[in-house]
Amino acid sequence: MRKARPPQYPDGHHDTAKAPWDTLRLAYVIALACGLASLLATTGLAPAGADGSDGCLEGDWISEARAFVTEATGTPAPEACVRLVRKERLDGLVFRVVLGGTHAEAVAAVYVPATREILLADDLDSATPLARSYLVHELVHAQQFASSAHEHASCPGVLEANAYGMQAHYLRTKGQPEEAFLLQVLGMLQGACSYSD
Numbered sequence: 001m002r003k004a005r006p007p008q009y010p011d012g013h014h015d016t017a018k019a020p021w022d023t024l025r026l027a028y029v030i031a032l033a034c035g036l037a038s039l040l041a042t043t044g045l046a047p048a049g050a051d052g053s054d055g056c057l058e059g060d061w062i063s064e065a066r067a068f069v070t071e072a073t074g075t076p077a078p079e080a081c082v083r084l085v086r087k088e089r090l091d092g093l094v095f096r097v098v099l100g101g102t103h104a105e106a107v108a109a110v111y112v113p114a115t116r117e118i119l120l121a122d123d124l125d126s127a128t129p130l131a132r133s134y135l136v137h138e139l140v141h142a143q144q145f146a147s148s149a150h151e152h153a154s155c156p157g158v159l160e161a162n163a164y165g166m167q168a169h170y171l172r173t174k175g176q177p178e179e180a181f182l183l184q185v186l187g188m189l190q191g192a193c194s195y196s197d
Helices: 020-032 034-043 060-073 087-098 129-146 156-173 177-191
Strands: 081-085 109-112 117-121
Touching: 060 129, 060 156, 081 087, 087 117, 109 129, 117 129, 129 156, 129 177, 156 177
Parallel strands: 081 117
Antiparallel strands: 109 117
16 A cells, blocks of 8 residues: 655645644644633633743744734734743643643644743744744734633634634735635634534
8 A cells, every 4th residue: 555645845845744634733733722721811820931931032033923913903913922832841731721631732832811921832943934823823812812802702712713714814825825724714613612612
């Protein structure tokens, strides 16, 4: 039996990490964490120092993502400290809180309302649109919490649908229609509320 070949991209390379289904799988994991932000906001739980990093990240890619969210929504993206954390730490934080144990999936990013931090997995390459799209997604959550939208949402999935929609919009503007489509579909499923319960 022949193994399936990874998709070939326009520049000729093969990359299983950029496969649309890998994107959907990772996006699903982020969706599992949709209750995490609400739980952290209400309990005040926060990661101590976000994996020991002393300062917040700065860079053009962060400014670009913040400007994109501000322009697309018409509302300034609130200040949030962006930090890189080890995947193990991020996975442990999310799955311990959301699922009550360990899980085989990986988490790319999470917004922590109690500390106004965006935690990104340290293996994300900030030069790629997909990695930057996770920052866009979390900046939308920062906006939601700054405006208290989380208090009025019919379910956490509505917040996720909004964030996935903006993430998909960002990816479309960066020439990534397949990844954008999958994230848009996932957002629609989350927004149905019965799916996210």
